Amino acid sequence: MKDAQQMRRGVMHLRVQGKGGKTRYVPLHPAAGMLIAEYLEGAGHGADASGALFRALRGRRDQAPGLTPDAVYKIVRGHTAALGFEVGAHALRATAATNALDHQADIAKVQEWLGHANISTTRIYDRRQSRPEDSPTFKVRY
Structure with a gap:
């Protein structure tokens, strides 16, 4: 949970552990912060600042490690399937x-x-060049 309580330059940040053990700090949008607070209240481990933010709901949650990437993938697939389509967590990341x-x-x-x-x-996600209205053709003044 301490990963979600990182104040940097007056803005709340998430501490994210990436590939290769790299740590980065990502600003937390206020709306996302409110949703995390609701999640922590419902999950029952909001007062425990020593563990992971997102934990398994079974077993001993007070000592539960963070969710594995595979668990996150399965959770996202399960929730989206319930909505009538299936995408993985990476698709949501790409969309963002x-x-x-x-x-x-x-x-x-x-x-x-x-x-x-x-x-x-990162350029893989940049679709701006594929939009006709962004073509240099429309930037020329006649």
Whole structure:
């Protein structure tokens, strides 16, 4: 839970453990912060700041390790299947990256946000060049 209580420059951040043991701090949107608070209240481990934010709901939650990437994938697939479609957690991550880029987020900031070592990986999510209205054809003044 301490991963969700990281105040940096007056803004709440999440501490994220990425591939290769890399740690990064991601600003927490206030709406997401409210949803996390609701989750912690419902899950019953909001007062325990020593453990992981997202934990298994079975067994000893007071000593439960964080969810594995496979568990997160299965949870997302299960919830989306209940809604009538199936996507994995990576698809949601890709959607968030594409959405940020579509709304003029700086690609270098999105790269950092996603934890990509190389910006060419982040460019995969950049669909702005495929929109006809963004073509240089429409930038020329006659």
